[in-house]
Amino acid sequence: METRxxxxxxxxAEDLHFGRAATRLGMAQPPLSRAISQLERRLGxxxxxxxxxxxxxxEAGTVLLREGRAALDAVEAAERRxxxxxxxxxxxxxxxxxxxxxxxxxxxxxxxxxxGSVAVDVVLCRVGEQEKLLRDGRADVALLHLPxxxxxxxxxxxxxxxxxxxxxPAGHPLSTRPHLRMSDLAELPLPRWPSADGxxxxxxxxxxxxxxxxxxxxxxxRAIAVLPxxxxxxxxxxxxxxxxxxxxxxxxxxxxxxxxxxxxxxxLILAATRL
Amino acid sequence: METRxxxxxxxxAEDLHFGRAATRLGMAQPPLSRAISQLERRLGxxxxxxxxxxxxxxEAGTVLLREGRAALDAVEAAERRxxxxxxxxxxxxxxxxxxxxxxxxxxxxxxxxxxGSVAVDVVLCRVGEQEKLLRDGRADVALLHLPxxxxxxxxxxxxxxxxxxxxxPAGHPLSTRPHLRMSDLAELPLPRWPSADGxxxxxxxxxxxxxxxxxxxxxxxRAIAVLPxxxxxxxxxxxxxxxxxxxxxxxxxxxxxxxxxxxxxxxLILAATRL
DNA sequence: CGTTTCCATACCCCCACGGTATCGCTGCCG
DNA sequence: CGGCAGCGATACCGTGGGGGTATGGAAACG
Numbered sequence: 231m232e233t234r235x236x237x238x239x240x241x242x243a244e245d246l247h248f249g250r251a252a253t254r255l256g257m258a259q260p261p262l263s264r265a266i267s268q269l270e271r272r273l274g275x276x277x278x279x280x281x282x283x284x285x286x287x288x289e290a291g292t293v294l295l296r297e298g299r300a301a302l303d304a305v306e307a308a309e310r311r312x313x314x315x316x317x318x319x320x321x322x323x324x325x326x327x328x329x330x331x332x333x334x335x336x337x338x339x340x341x342x343x344x345x346g347s348v349a350v351d352v353v354l355c356r357v358g359e360q361e362k363l364l365r366d367g368r369a370d371v372a373l374l375h376l377p378x379x380x381x382x383x384x385x386x387x388x389x390x391x392x393x394x395x396x397x398x399p400a401g402h403p404l405s406t407r408p409h410l411r412m413s414d415l416a417e418l419p420l421p422r423w424p425s426a427d428g429x430x431x432x433x434x435x436x437x438x439x440x441x442x443x444x445x446x447x448x449x450x451x452r453a454i455a456v457l458p459x460x461x462x463x464x465x466x467x468x469x470x471x472x473x474x475x476x477x478x479x480x481x482x483x484x485x486x487x488x489x490x491x492x493x494x495x496x497x498l499i500l501a502a503t504r505l
Numbered sequence: 506m507e508t509r510x511x512x513x514x515x516x517x518a519e520d521l522h523f524g525r526a527a528t529r530l531g532m533a534q535p536p537l538s539r540a541i542s543q544l545e546r547r548l549g550x551x552x553x554x555x556x557x558x559x560x561x562x563x564e565a566g567t568v569l570l571r572e573g574r575a576a577l578d579a580v581e582a583a584e585r586r587x588x589x590x591x592x593x594x595x596x597x598x599x600x601x602x603x604x605x606x607x608x609x610x611x612x613x614x615x616x617x618x619x620x621g622s623v624a625v626d627v628v629l630c631r632v633g634e635q636e637k638l639l640r641d642g643r644a645d646v647a648l649l650h651l652p653x654x655x656x657x658x659x660x661x662x663x664x665x666x667x668x669x670x671x672x673x674p675a676g677h678p679l680s681t682r683p684h685l686r687m688s689d690l691a692e693l694p695l696p697r698w699p700s701a702d703g704x705x706x707x708x709x710x711x712x713x714x715x716x717x718x719x720x721x722x723x724x725x726x727r728a729i730a731v732l733p734x735x736x737x738x739x740x741x742x743x744x745x746x747x748x749x750x751x752x753x754x755x756x757x758x759x760x761x762x763x764x765x766x767x768x769x770x771x772x773l774i775l776a777a778t779r780l
Numbered sequence: 781c782g783t784t785t786c787c788a789t790a791c792c793c794c795c796a797c798g799g800t801a802t803c804g805c806t807g808c809c810g
Numbered sequence: 811c812g813g814c815a816g817c818g819a820t821a822c823c824g825t826g827g828g829g830g831t832a833t834g835g836a837a838a839c840g
Contacts, residue, residue, distance in 0.1 A: 231508065264797085309506045783840085786837085789835095
């Protein structure tokens, strides 16, 4: 199977429409239809149920969409990492914008002080995006937060664990309580984060994808959030925090793709575990 | 980057010889040379140092060899799993031949008794081969043994932990001791297992790649081995066992590729954790 | 200095991929 | 009920690129 075929298949599988997929791919519809039929013939597998009115994935097609995306990511990663290996020897670290600020600063300082350390580019990305960056080679290493981010397929080292606090606009009735339980927050407008594929679950709270956005919504009284306690250092006095006793503990981990064990990466991980 | 180009590159990188690589690929040498040059031009990266006498990998080439192999495995996995998804709904479980016999039997029985279970094909493979099978889609799930096998990149659940015993031919002087330490075995012909790439470390002991082979060598007095205690159930009375107090504990885990979460696989994993 | 051993270059051919035109099916609306 | 619009499949054509053979040219070796 060629990556071109995979890209075509994924495009069609994503919008379930040959015409639109073809436009996205910058080609005409007939050769795309043909390419997919050929792929099906070569695999000996039907990938789509087609009526002249609608297209849908078969069982096998669903498998190929999942596995094919992973494969394309791996190919892209190979390409990008090769390019980077030749031009600069630095590392790219991905982290959620607004989260892990303190630990990130300490890590960068500690690593920079090591003998033989290389330049570290920091990519601050939207929630949940780190995994994708790590998988397709745009990043070499990432800071993730359990239990929110998935570490599936990566090697990890735990860095720190902390409890969570609720964030209220100053003056909110609950903000004077010494502590809370999750059940106290059940009826409040908790924000909804996008899942790995960028889709939001249906629900009541506002949709957010980074911390700045969230803090602003809280200040405006449009949202309440539960965040790791370390976020306090970034808050002004227009937001009050209250410990939430039964919120899950948040673990910050450093994660990297399991095979890539360069000297520079090993040094960074070592520096991280020694924090 | 197309998988064809990657396959060409990996072939050349593996034997560092354009002529031989071309033969292996079933093509002539000139088009292969050209394909590699094109790849280098498109990537903007030199992958090989060539003199007209010898070929060697550059830094970037080394990266592409590692990442490219992973990418090719992922593509192959996508293809194989898609094929299998369409023809039969069963699972393929990989396990070392000769190891984990008892736990494997119990697992298969327990899972088969579940409602809605599917057929499970068992692939008994050589030591260290399970990871490759899991990565390239020939298996859906595998039994691995820590700390020997690497679980890098897989999701795992621990199944059992056991201590190790030394195996001697009947009548060996050490076989009557109540217990031993690793240092007692330092001078003895411990066998050498192949690493993930099938290469044996240099050393004194005999090269082995499965348990039958090993047991025969022990019976013949040509080797001594340290194995998990559960192997006792498979031994005849021509082999004696002695506990080794400071040998590392062996953990049997069930491992699977992190994204593939089919209903059938989830059932098997559940059955395994309940053993 | 001839010979051998490699990889690169030159040149040719053909297939496969992409484009345009069109067909055929199906659901919708007047 | 018929015309139409939407969409995928089919037919046919042109070209670029991937593969083949022949050969060049550099380096090691006797």
